[in-house]
Amino acid sequence: xxxxxxxxQYVALLAGSLLAGLLLGWSNAAAQVNxxxxxxxxxxxxxxxxxxxxxxxxxxxxxxxxGGLLRIREPLARALDVLAPLQPATVAIDIVLSELGAEAENxxxxxxxxxxxxxxxxxxxxxxxxxxxxxxxxxxxxxxxGPGITLGHVHAEPxxxxxxxRILLAKAGGGKRLWAMALEAYRLAHGGEPIVExxxxxxxxxxxxxxxxxxxxxxxxxxxxxxxxxxxxxxxQVLENPEAAAAVRGRAVFVGVVVPGGPDQFLMTPYSGGRxxxxxxxxxxxxxxxxxxxxxxxxxxxxxxxxxxxxxxxxGLCFAVFSGRRALWTAAAxxxxxxxxxxxxxxAGRILDFAPxxxxxxxxxxxxxxxxxxxxxxxxxxxxxQRNRYQRAVHYVTHEMRTPLTTIQGSSELMSRHTxxxxxxxxxxxxxxxxxxxxxxxxxxxxxMEKLSAGELGLKCEAVPPDAILAVCVERALPLAERKQIAxxxxxxxxxPIWGDREFLEYACYNLVTNAIKYSPARTAITVRAWHDQExxxxxxxxxxxxxxxxxxxxxxxxxxxxxxxxxxxxxGSGLGLAIVEEIVVQHGGSIKVESRVNEGSRFTxxxxxxxxxxxxxx
Ligand code: ADP
Numbered sequence: 365x366x367x368x369x370x371x372x373q374y375v376a377l378l379a380g381s382l383l384a385g386l387l388l389g390w391s392n393a394a395a396q397v398n399x400x401x402x403x404x405x406x407x408x409x410x411x412x413x414x415x416x417x418x419x420x421x422x423x424x425x426x427x428x429x430x431g432g433l434l435r436i437r438e439p440l441a442r443a444l445d446v447l448a449p450l451q452p453a454t455v456a457i458d459i460v461l462s463e464l465g466a467e468a469e470n471x472x473x474x475x476x477x478x479x480x481x482x483x484x485x486x487x488x489x490x491x492x493x494x495x496x497x498x499x500x501x502x503x504x505x506x507x508x509x510g511p512g513i514t515l516g517h518v519h520a521e522p523x524x525x526x527x528x529x530r531i532l533l534a535k536a537g538g539g540k541r542l543w544a545m546a547l548e549a550y551r552l553a554h555g556g557e558p559i560v561e562x563x564x565x566x567x568x569x570x571x572x573x574x575x576x577x578x579x580x581x582x583x584x585x586x587x588x589x590x591x592x593x594x595x596x597x598x599x600x601q602v603l604e605n606p607e608a609a610a611a612v613r614g615r616a617v618f619v620g621v622v623v624p625g626g627p628d629q630f631l632m633t634p635y636s637g638g639r640x641x642x643x644x645x646x647x648x649x650x651x652x653x654x655x656x657x658x659x660x661x662x663x664x665x666x667x668x669x670x671x672x673x674x675x676x677x678x679x680g681l682c683f684a685v686f687s688g689r690r691a692l693w694t695a696a697a698x699x700x701x702x703x704x705x706x707x708x709x710x711x712a713g714r715i716l717d718f719a720p721x722x723x724x725x726x727x728x729x730x731x732x733x734x735x736x737x738x739x740x741x742x743x744x745x746x747x748x749x750q751r752n753r754y755q756r757a758v759h760y761v762t763h764e765m766r767t768p769l770t771t772i773q774g775s776s777e778l779m780s781r782h783t784x785x786x787x788x789x790x791x792x793x794x795x796x797x798x799x800x801x802x803x804x805x806x807x808x809x810x811x812x813m814e815k816l817s818a819g820e821l822g823l824k825c826e827a828v829p830p831d832a833i834l835a836v837c838v839e840r841a842l843p844l845a846e847r848k849q850i851a852x853x854x855x856x857x858x859x860x861p862i863w864g865d866r867e868f869l870e871y872a873c874y875n876l877v878t879n880a881i882k883y884s885p886a887r888t889a890i891t892v893r894a895w896h897d898q899e900x901x902x903x904x905x906x907x908x909x910x911x912x913x914x915x916x917x918x919x920x921x922x923x924x925x926x927x928x929x930x931x932x933x934x935x936x937g938s939g940l941g942l943a944i945v946e947e948i949v950v951q952h953g954g955s956i957k958v959e960s961r962v963n964e965g966s967r968f969t970x971x972x973x974x975x976x977x978x979x980x981x982x983x
Contacts (some may be wrong), residue, residue: 409586421620422440424623442472527633550654
C-alpha cells in the first residue's frame with residue numbers, strides 16, 4: 365500500500381540528502397574510511413604461494429660484514445657475478461649509485477653489471493631546492509649506465525595517513541620523465557617491448573596495464589600477505605653460500621637496503637600492522653602486482669555517482685511505497701546492499717569507494733525515514749481528527765433527528781388517544797408534516813453524502829431561472845432569519861437561465877443562505893443576487909457576519925470541517941453542507957468562489973453554466 369505520494373517536498377528532501385552525502389564523500393574523514401576499507405579488502409585478497417620477485421636484501425648482517433654502505437659496491441659486484449649465470453629475468457638495484465666511490469670498487473661493479481642483462485638502476489627525483497641545483501634527477505654515475513642499462517624512478521606515493529597504497533608509474537622533473545623501477549623491471553622481464561601510452565593505460569606489446577592518465581598513472585600495489593612475503597635472500601647469504609642464489613633463476617631480483625634509518629625510506633603499508641616496509645620491498649611489491657595480476661582498477665567517478673543516485677532513489681522509493689516495518693526492513697536491506705557493493709566490486713578487481721555511496725545512503729535513509737515517520741503520524745492525526753469530526757456530526761444528526769421524531773411520536777399519540785377539535789387536529793397534522801419534512805431533509809443530507817462519496821449524484825438538468833432559485837431559498841430561510849432579525853435582500857436581475865438540476869441548485873443556495881444567517885450576528889443584512897459573469901451565471905450570497913481568515917477558507921469544503929468560531933457558537937452544524945454544495949457545483953461543471961474577512965462578512969459565489977450555451981452545444 366502506498367503510504368504517501370512522493371510530492372516535490374519529498375523529492376527535494378532526497379535530492380538535498382543526496383547532495384549532502386556527496387559533499388560528505390569528499391571530506392578527509394571519508395577519504396580515510398575509503399582507505400581503511402581498501403586495506404580491509406586487500407587483506408582478504410588471496411595471493412599466489414610463490415612470489416615472482418626475489419629480494420636481495422642488504423641487511424644489517426651484510427652491512428656489518430662488508431664495511432657498511434660506502435663499501436657495498438664491491439660485495440654487490442660479487443653477488444651479481446653469482447647471479448649472472450642463473451639468468452634472472454631482471455635485476456633492479458634500488459640504490460642510487462650516484463656517489464663517486466673508490467675506483468676499483470666502481471670498476472668491479474661496472475664489470476658485474478655488464479655481465480647481466482635487463483638491469484634497472486634507481487634514479488631519484490630531487491625535492492630539496494638546494495639539491496635541485498645539481499639537476500632534477502639524482503642518477504647513477506655515467507660509468508654504470510652502459511648499454512642495456514635502464515633507469516627507473518623509485519618514488520613511493522604515501523597517502524595522507526602515511527600509508528603507501530600506490531606508486532605512480534611515471535614521474536617527471538627537469539624536463540625528464542622516467543618510468544617506475546617496477547614497471548621497467550616488468551617490461552624487461554616480459555619481452556622488453558617499448559611502452560605505448562593510451563588514455564586508460566600502458567601497452568607493453570600484447571600486455572595492457574590499466575593506469576589512467578587522469579589518475580596520474582597510479583598503480584595500486586597488491587601487497588603480499590605478511591605471512592608469505594616476497595622471497596628474500598641476504599647479500600651475505602648469497603656470497604657465503606652461492607647455492608642459495610638458485611632461487612633467482614628466471615625471476616626478478618630487487619636489490620636494496622632493508623635497514624631502517626638507511627638511505628631508503630621506510631613506509632607503512634596496509635599490511636604493516638605497525639612495522640614499516642623498506643622502499644625496495646615496496647618496489648618489489650609493485651613488480652609483484654604487475655606480474656601476478658589481475659590489476660585493481662578504480663571504477664569511473666560517473667559510475668560511482670550513478671550508483672549513489674540509484675541507491676538514493678531506491679531508498680526514497682522504499683519509504684514512499686512501503687509503510688511501517690516493511691519500509692524499515694527494506695531500507696535496512698538496501699543499506700546493507702550499499703555496504704556490500706564495494707566488496708563485490710573488489711572481488712571483481714574494481715575499486716568502488718565507500719564514500720560517497722555510504723554517506724549518500726545513510727543520509728537518504730535518515731531523511732526518508734524521518735519524512736515517512738512524520739507523514740504516517742500526520743495521516744494518523746488527520747484520520748483521528750476526521751473520525752472525531754464524523755462522530756460529532758453523527759451525534760449532531762441523531763440528536764437533531766430525535767427532536768422531530770419525538771414531536772411526531774407525541775403528536776400522533778395525542779391524535780390517537782384523544783378526541784380533538786378539527787382546528788387542533790389540523791394544527792397537529794401541520795406539526796407532524798413540518799417535522800417529518802425536517803427529518804426527511806436530515807436523511808436527505810446523509811443520503812447525499814453517501815451519493816457524493818460514491819460519485820453518483822444523478823442530475824436532471826433543465827433551464828432554471830437563477831432568480832427563481834434564490835426566491836425559493838429566501839422564502840424558506842425567512843423564518844430562521846426573522847428569529848435573528850436579519851433582513852434578506854434579494855435584488856432581482858435579468859440574468860438568463862442556468863443549465864442545472866433545480867432541486868440540487870436550490871439545496872446548494874439554501875445551504876449558503878442558512879450559513880449566512882447562522883454565522884452572522886443579529887440585526888444584520890444578507891444580500892442575494894444573480895448576474896451574468898462572462899461565460900457563466902453567477903449566484904451570490906453575501907453577509908455582514910463573522911467572516912473567516914484565509915486558513916479557514918482553505919478548509920471549509922472539507923467534510924466535517926467547522927471553523928473554531930462556528931464550533932464555539934450556539935449554531936448547530938455538521939460541517940457537511942459546503943462539501944455537498946461544492947460537489948453539486950462541480951457536478952454541474954461550475955465553480956465556487958469565497959471571499960471573506962474576519963468580522964466584516966463573507967460572500968459565496970456560485971458560477972454555473974448558462975442554459976443558452978448548453979442549448980447551442982446540443983442543437
Ligand atoms: P456547518 O454549517 O454545518 O458547520 P458547512 O459545511 O455548511 O457546515 O460550513 C463549514 C464551515 O464553514 C462552518 O462551520 C463555518 O465555520 C464556515 N462557514 C460557512 N459559511 C460561512 C459564512 N457565511 N460565514 C462564516 N463562516 C462560514
